[in-house]
Amino acid sequence: MDINFAFFAIIVIVSVINxxxxxxxxxxxxxxxxxxxxxxxxxxx
Structure with missing residues (x-):
């Protein structure tokens, strides 16, 4: 799994929660x- 993709996924999840x-x-x-x-x-x- 690409590190950049994992980082991007985390940012998206945090944004949705916010x-x-x-x-x-x-x-x-x-x-x-x-x-x-x-x-x-x-x-x-």
Missing amino acids: IYYLLKKTNQHLQRIEELLSQMIEKKE
Whole structure:
């Protein structure tokens, strides 16, 4: 097995994990913002 290929594969795997983690974090923030907005709307009514 080529060393360069193994190195490239590791970089790809790490990148995918990082992207997945960032998306999960972003999704949590979006849910929190939605909750805050719905609370504000409820208070106005």
